Amino acid sequence: MWYWLFKYVFLGPVLWGLGRPTVEGTENIPAEGGAILASNHQAVLDSFFLPLRVPRRITFLAKSEYFTGTGLKGAFQRWFFSVVGQVPIDRTGADAAQDALNAGLRVLSQGKLLGIYPEGTRSPDGRLYKGKTGLARMALESGVKVIPVAMIGTEKVNPIGSRVWRPAKVTIRVGEPIDFSRFEGMGGNRFVERAVTDEVMYKLMKLSGQEYVDIYAATLKKKAPAADGSAPAPVAGVAPANDASTVTRLPDTRAS
Template sequence: MWYWLFKYVLLGPILYVLGRPTIEGAEHLPTDGPAILASNHQAVVDSFYLPMRSPRRITFLAKSEYFTGAGLKGRFQKWFFSALGQVPIDRTGADAAGDALKAGLQVLADGKLLGIYPEGTRSPDGRLYKGKTGMARMALQAGVPVIPVAMIGTDKLNPIGSRLPRPGKIVIRVGPPLDFSRFNGMGGNRFVERAVTDEVMYTLMKLSGQEYVDVYAATLRNKVPAEPAPRPDAARIPDVEAS
């Protein structure tokens, strides 16, 4: 109940005035059944604007810190993110990746839409960064399509470090579903997971128009941005790592 109340009564009207969001390619969003929505990530409000324009509820995996704060602020934050349909994930545990995988697979097993940011964190400078393979692992194990989504303009409305939003224009661009059924039975293969991830990131680059950087965004925290690398190639299998 709170999800729809936020979307249509409490938060939605405010977001609409601030961002005047439009959606392109809404016909690619499935009307039923499980799927992964893989989006670039430029601002906290990405997780608000995408559900706002989706006809179906979207569940995101959120860091557990949003749900464990102390005091009145902590309780309000927990209620707020729970009401928005976000599921807490402890990213500091010994098996953080495994816990996220289980949580994501459960969301998909329930027939829901799962929202994922393959970059793992917000872009520090507006460019698109290398994707982590956890998303591919979920897609292959669950046997669901991946729908690429480009959030455009959210970094201008909600820059990193800003406390108040800056009115602007938000565009949500949805691409055709990516079918990875050709890899059936190959879930857990790191080479395949990397190839799938690169294909998704290449599609996001084309949808968003962002410059691609072949390093993880998390490695650039408090560092000088890396030089851009060539565009990702889905047919190429680069270095492999666990997500």
Template sequence: MWYWLFKYVFMGPLLSLLGRPKVQGLEHVPNTGAVILASNHLAVADSFYLPLVVKRRITFLAKAEYFTGTGLKGWFQRWFYTAAGQVPIDRTDADSARAALTTAERIVKQGKLLGMYPEGTRSPDGRLYKGKTGLARLALETGVPVIPVAMIGTDVVNPPGSKMWHFGRVEVRFGKPMDFSRFEGLAGNRFIERAVIDEVMYELMRLSDQEYVDLYAADVKEAAEGAATPASRMPSAAAG
């Protein structure tokens, strides 16, 4: 109930006013049956605008940190993300990744729409980064089609790192369903999984018109943070 109230009453009208969303290719999303929606990831707003334009309910896999806060703020955040259809996953190690994949399998086997961000995290600079193979393994193990989704302009409406929202123009482009049945029985083969996710990322690049970077976004963020830390610890010229 809360999902639909958020969509049509509490947040939908405001999101529509701020982003004036434009949609292309929505006819590719079936009215029934399991589908994996594979989206690029520019801003937190992606997880709001994608459900706004799709008639069916979407379940997202969200990092567990969203559900572990304490106090009133933590309770509200946990309640909000649960009501918004997000399922917590732990991504800290290989066992956690396997558990997350099991959760995803359960969702699609129930015939639901599953939203995933193959980059694994938000883009640090608006470019499209290398996809992780978890989505590929899920598609190969379940036989569920993958629909690429390009989010455009969400980083203008909701700039990363900012709590402020702005007026802009959001566009959501859906590609044609991608069928990987030709690789049936090859789940677990890392070369095949890499080929599958690279194919998905190519479609996302084509739909979004983003520049592609053959690096993981998380590694780029970590390197940037590591480079900034020593500089911040250096004494200033005035102090010297």
């Protein structure tokens, strides 16, 4: 009940006013049954704007930090993320990947829509980063289709580090479902899982128009600023954000 109240009564009207969100391709989302919505990740508000324009309820895997806060703020945060359908996962433990896989498979086995951010974290600079293969494992083990979703403009409404949301146009593009049944029984093969993940990232790159960088976003975020406060040193193989000439492009991995 709380999910729908937030969507239509409490939070939804605010997001409508801020982002005027439009959506393209909702016919690609099945009316029933499990499926994975694989989205780029520009802002925290991605997890709110997407459910706002998708008729079915979406369950996201969320970092466990949202559920472990203390005091009044922590209690509210824990309650809020629970009632809007977020499933906590611990991203720091030795079994983090397996725990996330198990949580995702449980959601899919119940015939629900599972929202996943293959990059694993928000983009630090608006570009699209290398996808993690947990997405592929879930798709191959569950047998469901993967639906690529491009979120455009949410980073302007909710810039990284901002405390106040800002009005900006938001567009959501839902791509055609990708069927990976040709890889049936090949889950656990790291080459297959990488191929599946790269195919999804290629679709996201085409839908979003983002530049692609062939490293994990978390790797770039770990680069600490220099002691004198200057910008961190460049990561090998990563072009500056304003230098599109050296950005790696994913090959077209679509089956012929």
